[in-house]
Amino acid sequence: MKRKLSILLALVMILSLALPMMAGAETVSLAYKNGSLHLRKGPGTNYGSNGYVRDGDYITVLSKGSVWSKIETSAGRIGYIKNLYISGNGANYADGTSYFGGSYTGYVVTKYSGSSVNLRAGASTSTASMGQLRNGTKIKILGENGNWYLIETASGTQGYMSKTYIKSSAGSSSSSATQYATVTGSVVNVRAGAGTQYVVKTALTRGTTVKVLEKTTSNWWKIQWGSYTGYMSANYLRMK
Template identity: 40%
Template sequence: MKKNRLLSLIFTCLILGMMFMPKAKAAEAAAPTGRVTTASTALNVRSGASTSAAVVASLAKDSYVRLLEKNGIWYKVEYSGGRYGYASASYITEVGSAKEATVNTSSGGLNVRTGPSTANGIKTVLAKGTAVVVLSESNGWANIVYNGTQTGYVSASYLKYNTASVSSGYAAVKLSGVPNFKQTDSRWAAVTLGTSGKSIASIGCATTALAMTESYRLGYTINPADMSKRLSYSASGSLYWPTNYVHDTGSGYLKTMYENLKKGIPTIYASTNAYGGSHFVVVTGFKGGSLAASNFIINDPGSNSRVTLDQHIAAYPNFYKLVFYR
């Protein structure tokens, strides 16, 4: 091993068959809200997640919009009651304190006012059961978002909070186009890693995970066999990571993975089992709701059945580190 290498050495992956029980799935919260943070102009809402898609609406600076999911650099938004489009995520900041609620009047509707007082004018009336997002609450009044982008004030006494969103309400994020390679695929399973004499099928989960993230980063397919030719390995078959990859061993790894997804970056998650064997998977999405392992979607190089992070953790419970590109 060369001492001057800037690449870090990772554990050898071991594929050990283990029975597992998935953890209970956390309740999912409704989509949160974002604030438009353009410099001065309005933000275009388009019919699709592309600058070539038609503009269907625009959102004023500092206005609020309901977020449905994140797809790469685009948010799917509700820009009007029941109307949806896509807006650039670069100009939207999530409101972390926003809470989902529904109108809970005993009869009749709930007045939405221009300010937090009965002296303020009525903008509209919301029917019982209408979903709203609460931005803040003070002195018995809630500042809400309704019909996607409209804001106003209502009496907080007539709102029923969604219990999942009171604690958390993170938007769904999905990275489309991350390949789902398996290290046991016959096209590369027998490929030897460096001079180790060991194959991708036996110890190549990290190489396979890296092939997925590099394919996504570069925009073209690099299968595990081709990936192995671009890498260097120790005598035991452990790979040296490319220098543009960051290693994070911090305890806030769930939040880090979520923030990476929002930036359009898949994260390699590594953990170990009771026998010391390590395994690497790629986090490619988040279902929405609470920041729990059960809501993270993964591509597992060593399994067709493990599709969420909690299922991987059941087999490899000891967190090791995150690895992702800059």
């Protein structure tokens, strides 16, 4: 009887320790999957860093302000991050984003010179604005999510912008410009479909240049090499 009681008490203690983590169901949600963000010592970028939080980290919100919230990480570090990076429903800004095997240059293009476009936290106008970029601003294009590009500004801020407002450095639309990539794996299969379950059509060695026809949301790119057209994992491709 005493042994059963001891086991029961131990279970109660374990559950009581787990409850705070369950209560703090919020997670860090960033534009770039597995990206990181400064945990600030105060509510502003002018405050020093208390380390980093990463995309998907579980956090507890200690107090919520209009722009910044005071949080505690699972490791017990306390600091501040912007509210737009906190997700209470498990949603993640990076969900559905396909990442290019590198980055290429683009420019913000608006209808009127001097006007600006919102840089969004996610690939939707319903997500928070992270600021605005003016017509002609040079940016890096890192990936895509539907009709949105994941971009990075000169200051290192990453967010999403509608493809409508971005053109490549060549001056043509980034969505229609011919794109090429280099194979980075030693020997990589080209498959008939976007997945390892599809038959292998050929294999390409490191350094081979291919034409990128389509970047799918499943992280497989449709490519062309000579007379071969097929799919290759984006993990083994780097944009030229």
